[in-house]
Amino acid sequence: MRIALCSSFVPFINGGYRNIVEWLESMLRDAGHEVERVYLPEVDTPGLLFQQMAAFRYIDLSAAERVICFRPQSHLIQHPHKIVWFIHHLRVFYDLWDSSYRNFPDDAKHRGIRDALRAADTAALREARHVFSNSQVVSDRLERYNGLKSEPLFPPVLNPERFHHRSMNDEIVCICRLEDHKRQHLLIEALKYCRTPVRLRLCGLSGGAAYFDLLRQLAQDHGVTGRVTMDHRWISEEEKADFLADCLAAAYIPVDEDSYGYPTIEAAHASKSILTTTDSGGPLEFVVHEVNGLITPPQPEALGEAMDRLYENRADSRRMGANANTRVGELNISWSHVLERLLA
Numbered sequence: 001m002r003i004a005l006c007s008s009f010v011p012f013i014n015g016g017y018r019n020i021v022e023w024l025e026s027m028l029r030d031a032g033h034e035v036e037r038v039y040l041p042e043v044d045t046p047g048l049l050f051q052q053m054a055a056f057r058y059i060d061l062s063a064a065e066r067v068i069c070f071r072p073q074s075h076l077i078q079h080p081h082k083i084v085w086f087i088h089h090l091r092v093f094y095d096l097w098d099s100s101y102r103n104f105p106d107d108a109k110h111r112g113i114r115d116a117l118r119a120a121d122t123a124a125l126r127e128a129r130h131v132f133s134n135s136q137v138v139s140d141r142l143e144r145y146n147g148l149k150s151e152p153l154f155p156p157v158l159n160p161e162r163f164h165h166r167s168m169n170d171e172i173v174c175i176c177r178l179e180d181h182k183r184q185h186l187l188i189e190a191l192k193y194c195r196t197p198v199r200l201r202l203c204g205l206s207g208g209a210a211y212f213d214l215l216r217q218l219a220q221d222h223g224v225t226g227r228v229t230m231d232h233r234w235i236s237e238e239e240k241a242d243f244l245a246d247c248l249a250a251a252y253i254p255v256d257e258d259s260y261g262y263p264t265i266e267a268a269h270a271s272k273s274i275l276t277t278t279d280s281g282g283p284l285e286f287v288v289h290e291v292n293g294l295i296t297p298p299q300p301e302a303l304g305e306a307m308d309r310l311y312e313n314r315a316d317s318r319r320m321g322a323n324a325n326t327r328v329g330e331l332n333i334s335w336s337h338v339l340e341r342l343l344a
Contacts, residue, residue, distance in 0.1 A: 001343070002034045004064035006056075006074040008042035013207060014234060015177055016262045017071050017087060020134070023158040024068070024342075027335045036064065042073060044090045046104055046113050053120060068342060069128075076124045083342060084128045085153060086138060088258040093117050094145050095256065101181065122146040132341065135259035135282040153341055154333045157262060162237065163269035165321065166245035168314055171199045171229070172275065172307055173247040175240055176263045178206035178232060181255045184215055186277075186300055191224040193304030198311040200224075201243065203231040244270035249310045249317055253298065256281035268292070268328050273320035275306055286331070292324035 005028075007021050021037060028035050038059070042052045056076040061067050067079040075084045089095070092102045093114045104110050125131055125148055132153040133139040139150045157163075176182055184202050191200060206212050212232050219225045235243075244250065250267030252274060259282040267274050268286070274293035276283040287293040294309065296302035310317045 002036075002063065002065045003028055004036045004038055004061045004067045004079075005070070006038045006059075006061070006067055006077050007070035008052075008056075008072065008074055009039045010043060010207075011041050013177075014205070019158070019262065020085070020087065020155045021070055023156075024338070026158060027339060031339060038074075040074070042071075044092060046110055049090075049113065049117060053117075066343075072121070073124075075128065076120070078127070082128045083130050083132070084125060085132045085134065085155075085342065086125070086142065086150060087134045088138060089121070089141060089145070090117065095141060118145060122148065130344075136285055137256070137282045138258050151341070153338060154265075154331060155259065155262075156333050156335050156338065157265055157269065160265075160269045160328075162241045163266055164241070164245055165271035168248050168318065169199075169246050170197060170311065171201045171243075171247045172249050172251050172310065173201040173203065173243050174251045174253075174263065175203040175235055175243060175266070176252065176254075176261070177204045178202065178212050178215065178230075180211055183253050183255060183298070185218055186253060186298060186303060187251055188215060188218045188224065188228060189222065189300035190303035190307060191219075191227055192222040193301050194308050194311075196308045196311040197227070198248070198307045199227045199229070201229045201231070201247070203235045203240075203243065205232065205234050240266065241270070244272060247272060248314075249273045249275055249293075249321070251275040252280070252283055253277045253303070254280055254283075258282055260286040265328065265333065267321075268324035271318075271321040271325040273310065273317050274324060275303070275310065277303070286327060287324075288327070290320070292320050292327050294320075 005021050025035050053073045066081045068083045069075045072090050131150040133150045136152050139152050142148045142150045219228045250272050252261050252263040264283050264286050274287050276287050277298040279298050289295040294306045296306045
């Protein structure tokens with residue numbers, strides 16, 4: 001089958017939103033399909049939004065037998081057999097409208113842009129033969145804001161066998177983009193409340209230097225610089241597997257994340273327990289408190305207490321890590337299941 005995989009991207013910013021497309025491409029090719037990957041650049045600046053949306057609307061993919069769309073606004077593409085694997089909205093126009101992440105005013109002009117965007121999204125999504133989401137969190141948002149039912153389809157990682165458990169050192173690792181909404185600052189603040197010598201490793205790039213500089217200053221202000229390792233760069237898949245093989249546990253504490261997040265599933269494949277928070281969204285679909293990880297309020301004191309617990313009770317941490325690995329199978333997070341559903 002000729003299949004076009006369509007998404008948007010932010011220039012020079014890598015992340016899980018690219019992995020889901022490129023890993024699916026690899027699996028489809030292995031299954032004997034002919035695949036084209038189509039990306040268009042997009043940013044969520046209000047003044048550019050509709051011009052970018054029009055670019056997707058006028059793409060001709062009639063040569064494809066099936067089109068699968070991912071990141072917004074790729075779902076505006078027109079095709080008689082369009083499938084959407086929806087990974088998130090342009091969230092500042094949806095669930096983050098009344099948050100500090102919206103960097104433009106709540107005025108008549110921008111409310112008009114918001115309402116027009118939501119109407120266009122709903123109309124384009126209704127054109128699809130089937131709408132999948134990457135989590136129940138995103139399915140709930142689609143129903144709330146667009147009045148659409150969708151089927152959660154959890155994205156696997158490529159070659160999960162590369163992740164493994166080797167040892168348990170003193171580090172809790174967090175491997176993802178360094179961004180304010182990923183809240184690495186809470187982990188640094190938590191260290192000052194820890195009674196144990198537990199360490200923290202933060203790995204990933206950020207969209208700019210400001211947040212990394214803030215993290216570095218926080219570590220200095222709290223006197224924990226010697227216990228925090230910050231790798232402000234793109235982390236290769238090989239390095240990621242090494243960090244997870246030897247760490248004590250993994251942390252992933254974003255604000256109301258769209259899915260469980262690749263950091264969660266990667267830690268689970270390495271049989272490591274996962275630390276997250278009660279408001280982290282998608283990770284809560286995977287992490288069960290005291291079964292395969294720890295869930296705390298999004299407060300430094302509570303996180304510090306959990307980090308101490310992971311450090312002091314290695315046997316319990318090992319047990320939760322093993323359970324995290326088991327949960328991958330329980331939720332049927334596999335490429336065979338993904339291909340079965342997307343190609344049905």
